[in-house]
Amino acid sequence: QVQLVESGGGLVQAGGSLTLSCEASGGTSGFNQMGWYRQSPGKERELVATVTSARTIVYGDFTKGRFLISRNSAGNAVYLQMNDLTPGDTAVYYCRFRSTTDAYWGRGTQVTVSS
Numbered sequence: 200q201v202q203l204v205e206s207g208g209g210l211v212q213a214g215g216s217l218t219l220s221c222e223a224s225g226g227t228s229g230f231n232q233m234g235w236y237r238q239s240p241g242k243e244r245e246l247v248a249t250v251t252s253a254r255t256i257v258y259g260d261f262t263k264g265r266f267l268i269s270r271n272s273a274g275n276a277v278y279l280q281m282n283d284l285t286p287g288d289t290a291v292y293y294c295r296f297r298s299t300t301d302a303y304w305g306r307g308t309q310v311t312v313s314s
Contacts, residue, residue, distance in 0.1 A: 205219065205220065206220050213312055215312070216281060230251070231296060233294070234277065236295060265281065265283045
């Protein structure tokens with residue numbers, strides 16, 4: 200069982216930056232993928248960015264070079280640096296850990312961007 204602890208959400212003005220962190224514990228060895236998804240009220244959860252243990256990265260189209268995902272050298276933490284934020288980025292951001300057999304979600308962290 201993998202546990203995920205997210206941090207770094209909050210309130211920021213448009214044009215500002217935030218960095219989200221997610222630390223995983225328990226069963227994180229082997230090939231895996233960590234990443235971020237987000238969900239706004241009335242919308243489906245969507246991909247923000249993911250990075251595998253082999254350091255393969257995928258970004259959602261909307262990030263347009265504004266977001267940067269990274270993992271620590273131990274592979275048990277993932278970070279999302281978000282720049283040039285807009286009110287459209289307001290959402291709950293969820294961390295996900297996916298192994299070859301299972302997927303785990305964090306509880307989410309709220310990001311609110313004011314205009």
